[in-house]
Amino acid sequence: MLTSKVAKRYAQGLLEFTTESGQTEAVFSEMKDVVKIMSESADLNKFFLTPYVDANKKTEIANEIFKNFSPVAQNLIRLIIKNGRESQLKNVAQQFINKVEDINGVQRITLTTATQLSNENIEQILRSTNLVNSSATFDLEVNVKPEILGGYILRVGDQQVDASVKAKLDKIKKDFQLN
Structure with a gap:
């Protein structure tokens, strides 16, 4: 916004x-x-x-x-x-x-998923990317948006990782249209 x-x-x-x-x-x-x-x-x-x-x-x-x-x-x-x-x-x-x-060095993190995740899954997603500074404190906001179909969208500050099924399907659709 x-x-x-x-x-x-x-x-x-x-x-x-x-x-x-x-x-x-x-x-x-x-x-x-x-x-x-x-x-x-x-x-x-x-x-x-x-x-x-x-x-x-x-x-x-x-x-x-x-x-x-x-x-x-x-x-x-x-x-x-x-x-x-x-x-x-x-x-x-x-x-x-x-x-x-x-x-104060607080990272703002937004995680968007298709369904509600357990704390273990959220921690695993945060550890899987190098965007999250593990030593820093962070403010995590978790959003559930079924329209992404699956996967997740992780936003840390002004950087974003879109590992959603919807994004992958959109990429495939675009590739088909180009070929």
Whole structure:
């Protein structure tokens, strides 16, 4: 997913501020909560995207939802809403999380399979490729998409290994069309 420049800039500004004030870990945890809340609540997303609700009402609702957050996180959320960027709130939070994880050396790994796999199978897939640094910590996200038919798609950072049956069938189909 492409992330907007706006989200990257807000996240970078937040990172610089929290680094100077020593609040990076606390805000990191809160930004994970923002991503979780925004991912789970379609109604909240619709509310923030509604153009006829004014910024004051959106700020009031955000203050209630995020009332247990630190002043830094609350001020960021209010600033985003005040500037009319509430549609980017989740992206800003995710970009901040990504930046902090990059600093801490955490690898982001996405594994897509056709069916749910056991932990042993997941570990075997991760060990079978040289993309995964075994000594580094990683954040693993496992997705199940039956449309890949079998195999797996492993994405580590910006690199990807597509060992899915669908990809192999598409390659065979392309080869037949060329010949």
